[in-house]
Amino acid sequence: MTAMPDFDTQSPAAVRAAIRSGAWRGYTNALARGHVQGNLMIVPAAYADDFAEYCRLNPQALPLIGRGEPGSPRIRAIAADLDLRTDVGGYMVFRDGELVDTPRDIAGEWREDLVAFVLGCSFSFEAVLQAHGVRLRHLDEGNVSAMYVTAVQTKPAGPFGGPLVVSMRALRAADAIRAITVSQHFPQFHGQPIHLGAPGLIGIEDLSQSYGGHGLTQLHEDELPVFWACGATAQMAALQARLPLCITHHKAHMVVTDLPVDDRLPA
Amino acid sequence: MTAMPDFDTQSPAAVRAAIRSGAWRGYTNALARGHVQGNLMIVPAAYADDFAEYCRLNPQALPLIGRGEPGSPRIRAIAADLDLRTDVGGYMVFRDGELVDTPRDIAGEWREDLVAFVLGCSFSFEAVLQAHGVRLRHLDEGNVSAMYVTAVQTKPAGPFGGPLVVSMRALRAADAIRAITVSQHFPQFHGQPIHLGAPGLIGIEDLSQSYGGHGLTQLHEDELPVFWACGATAQMAALQARLPLCITHHKAHMVVTDLPVDDRLPA
Numbered sequence: 282m283t284a285m286p287d288f289d290t291q292s293p294a295a296v297r298a299a300i301r302s303g304a305w306r307g308y309t310n311a312l313a314r315g316h317v318q319g320n321l322m323i324v325p326a327a328y329a330d331d332f333a334e335y336c337r338l339n340p341q342a343l344p345l346i347g348r349g350e351p352g353s354p355r356i357r358a359i360a361a362d363l364d365l366r367t368d369v370g371g372y373m374v375f376r377d378g379e380l381v382d383t384p385r386d387i388a389g390e391w392r393e394d395l396v397a398f399v400l401g402c403s404f405s406f407e408a409v410l411q412a413h414g415v416r417l418r419h420l421d422e423g424n425v426s427a428m429y430v431t432a433v434q435t436k437p438a439g440p441f442g443g444p445l446v447v448s449m450r451a452l453r454a455a456d457a458i459r460a461i462t463v464s465q466h467f468p469q470f471h472g473q474p475i476h477l478g479a480p481g482l483i484g485i486e487d488l489s490q491s492y493g494g495h496g497l498t499q500l501h502e503d504e505l506p507v508f509w510a511c512g513a514t515a516q517m518a519a520l521q522a523r524l525p526l527c528i529t530h531h532k533a534h535m536v537v538t539d540l541p542v543d544d545r546l547p548a
Numbered sequence: 549m550t551a552m553p554d555f556d557t558q559s560p561a562a563v564r565a566a567i568r569s570g571a572w573r574g575y576t577n578a579l580a581r582g583h584v585q586g587n588l589m590i591v592p593a594a595y596a597d598d599f600a601e602y603c604r605l606n607p608q609a610l611p612l613i614g615r616g617e618p619g620s621p622r623i624r625a626i627a628a629d630l631d632l633r634t635d636v637g638g639y640m641v642f643r644d645g646e647l648v649d650t651p652r653d654i655a656g657e658w659r660e661d662l663v664a665f666v667l668g669c670s671f672s673f674e675a676v677l678q679a680h681g682v683r684l685r686h687l688d689e690g691n692v693s694a695m696y697v698t699a700v701q702t703k704p705a706g707p708f709g710g711p712l713v714v715s716m717r718a719l720r721a722a723d724a725i726r727a728i729t730v731s732q733h734f735p736q737f738h739g740q741p742i743h744l745g746a747p748g749l750i751g752i753e754d755l756s757q758s759y760g761g762h763g764l765t766q767l768h769e770d771e772l773p774v775f776w777a778c779g780a781t782a783q784m785a786a787l788q789a790r791l792p793l794c795i796t797h798h799k800a801h802m803v804v805t806d807l808p809v810d811d812r813l814p815a
Contacts, residue, residue: 454743454744454745454746454749455742455743457744457745458728458740458741458742458743458744461725461728461729462728462729462732462740465729473725473729474725475722475725476721476722476725477721477724477725477744477772478721478724478745478772479721479769479770482721482770502746503746503749505744505745547814
């Protein structure tokens with residue numbers, strides 16, 4: 282149990298300020314739920330156009346919602362005061378395809394040739410699913426969804442390629458059906474699932490062995506595993522590309538934007 | 549293998565004429581695929597309003613697409629030349645809740661107090677699913693979908709009530725997801741599924757034991773059973789109601805209407 286935060290947990294600017302000051306060190310999935318959260322991917326400018334093309338070719342995993350100018354840690358179109366060096370609660374720093382550090386800020390790593398990308402994240406659509414009556418047991422239990430590396434290959438672009446990463450939610454059948462009909466309307470948050478049912482069909486041998494080792498992995502008898510493409514796919518691509526430098530968010534510490542989540546379905 | 553029919557198998561009027569003359573004695577699922585087919589339910593006028601209310605309360609199983617005037621075997625709004633006494637390839641006649649006959653026409657049974665109802669049928673939406681790229685193995689194999697009586701109870705009206713009957717299609721996961729996103733737009737053909745995955749959760753103990761004993765019941769390893777509410781629910785309700793007389797279509801011999809199937813999805 283974390284102490285009650287003393288900031289406005291539903292204000293994206295307040296959440297970013299709390300992360301920046303160190304007042305909040307937890308995950309972001311329960312915060313600013315009316316606003317879009319995103320995956321972070323930072324690459325040297327020489328690789329930026331290839332990465333943008335990789336996103337375009339794999340839009341379910343990597344729905345692009347913002348791209349910074351070279352050298353700028355800001356993307357004003359998604360949050361006016363955002364500083365990507367300090368406003369994400371955790372980072373992963375990769376060099377030559379190896380994870381070398383997991384700092385709480387990257388001010389010391391920033392370079393004038395870095396380009397930041399923010400990609401849609403399923404945290405945003407979990408709020409949408411709940412608004413439409415879908416029970417998400419992992420949230421009820423204070424957990425996050427589990428992720429898995431699959432045997433499904435993404436479409437490559439430049440040095441980027443590799444396996445699709447998915448997030449899994451344990452849903453009862455009626456909730457799975459509703460989640461499919463709702464999530465299809467939110468392509469910016471990964472859209473409809475890519476698979477449900479037998480995990481082995483997409484190369485997941487053991488649900489208990491999740492990517493990163495966190496998240497709800499145990500199904501109840503009346504639940505199906507439902508799999509969505511996940512932005513963590515970018516991390517696998519960065520590893521495979523063996524970029525000289527690549528920085529991503531860490532686990533469930535996401536970029537909190539000012540973009541409102543419109544959870545309305547088409548009439 | 550049936551001999552090649554010598555009528556226009558895609559013209560609803562030609563199909564009805566072939567059934568009326570006895571030239572066609574097969575199922576209707578491969579015929580007039582661009583037009584709506586329906587379940588038939590005929591009850592004495594004294595029960596007609598209760599049955600209409602039963603349909604209204606259970607719209608996924610019993611989507612009403614036409615209702616005749618008392619004593620009339622015609623419903624001109626759905627097919628100008630339709631004669632429900634002769635134009636359905638097979639009938640089931642129930643008296644006091646017992647199946648007493650399965651004739652090829654019901655001219656001899658017709659009475660001035662009978663009211664005919666035509667209810668949406670999943671044959672129509674199978675054509676829609678295929679048009680949207682869903683593989684339906686039972687059709688590829690020249691079979692029909694299997695039906696099952698579930699433990700799910702319908703909402704009762706007057707003497708009508710009882711268990712929900714479902715149709716089952718064996719679908720690979722990607723096809724199941726697509727079938728859900730497509731079928732939700734066709735409430736007149738049962739809409740989205742009511743269940744998928746473990747059959748026992750809706751009271752189906754053994755998939756090999758289908759209602760009526762026909763249809764594809766064996767799943768491949770990469771397939772999920774996907775269950776839609778089925779118009780045969782009306783037959784169970786008629787049995788439970790023990791009406792003095794009730795006439796339905798028999799198995800996969802449906803009412804072929806002139807209503808076009810519009811398979812377009814919302815933009």
